[in-house]
Amino acid sequence: MPKTDEFRPENRIGAVLVSSRSLDEYRRMFALTDADLAGRVLDCPGGAASLTAEVTAAGGHALACDPVYERPVEQVREAALESLGRGYAYHQANPDEYVWTYFRDPDHYLESRTRSAELFAADRAARPENYVHAELPALPFADRQFDLVLSSHLLFSYADRLDREFHVASLRELARVGREVRVFPLVPMGLAENPELAPVRAELAAAGLHTTVRPVDYEFQRGGDAMMTIRPAGHD
Numbered sequence: 001m002p003k004t005d006e007f008r009p010e011n012r013i014g015a016v017l018v019s020s021r022s023l024d025e026y027r028r029m030f031a032l033t034d035a036d037l038a039g040r041v042l043d044c045p046g047g048a049a050s051l052t053a054e055v056t057a058a059g060g061h062a063l064a065c066d067p068v069y070e071r072p073v074e075q076v077r078e079a080a081l082e083s084l085g086r087g088y089a090y091h092q093a094n095p096d097e098y099v100w101t102y103f104r105d106p107d108h109y110l111e112s113r114t115r116s117a118e119l120f121a122a123d124r125a126a127r128p129e130n131y132v133h134a135e136l137p138a139l140p141f142a143d144r145q146f147d148l149v150l151s152s153h154l155l156f157s158y159a160d161r162l163d164r165e166f167h168v169a170s171l172r173e174l175a176r177v178g179r180e181v182r183v184f185p186l187v188p189m190g191l192a193e194n195p196e197l198a199p200v201r202a203e204l205a206a207a208g209l210h211t212t213v214r215p216v217d218y219e220f221q222r223g224g225d226a227m228m229t230i231r232p233a234g235h236d
Helices: 023-029 051-057 073-093 106-126 164-177 197-206
Strands: 040-043 061-066 131-133 148-152 181-184 209-215 226-232
Touching (some): 023 051, 023 148, 164 181, 164 226, 197 226
Parallel strands (some): 040 061
Antiparallel strands (some): 181 226, 209 226
16 A cells, blocks of 8 residues: 655554444444445445444345455454454553543443454355455446445545545545445544545545535544545436
8 A cells, every 4th residue: 555745643553453343333434224235335445344244144235345355264353353452452542532432431342343353254254255355446346336335444544654646546446336435434543633635525526526524423533423425426
């Protein structure tokens, strides 16, 4: 992934986390309805989240893609658990950066995310075809293959190592494969504002993509309480 040369706050979390969020977290982060989940859904990057497992178990159609799926499932599970440990330590060291409403406390966070990682691992072992090795900004999917694309905690989160060019290319690619894209959060890790958001939206508009930003009923990282939707201009 590209290095960056401007607006790069120190990111003390270290390597990119392999996250393991639940379907309930996704519902909150992306304001998902049952109707949203009735279509073809892509989770990109999926990490060790249990969205695909839970949607599929309920009879829906979900797919996850991530470069980490190059590794065997047990290695991804272990990476997710290591990420949880780093996240737990970071929360303990930087409590003011988080809002403890969705999670009661760090122990509740650890319990919930561990459960999601285990659901992911079991489902990927049982249904490997639902987990595709792929990396932004080039995805192996057809145009408009998905009704809804969800992208969490990569774009904008790692502002210290992903530049504007990468963000625009990745968001355009997500918009190519999905009829609607939703991105969360919109602020970098450790910050409550994102000066890169406006110029990225401007470049997307110039490419014929309409963006909207709306609040959601979820805030864990302080200031991370809004998502961005992307659709082709004229398709609101």
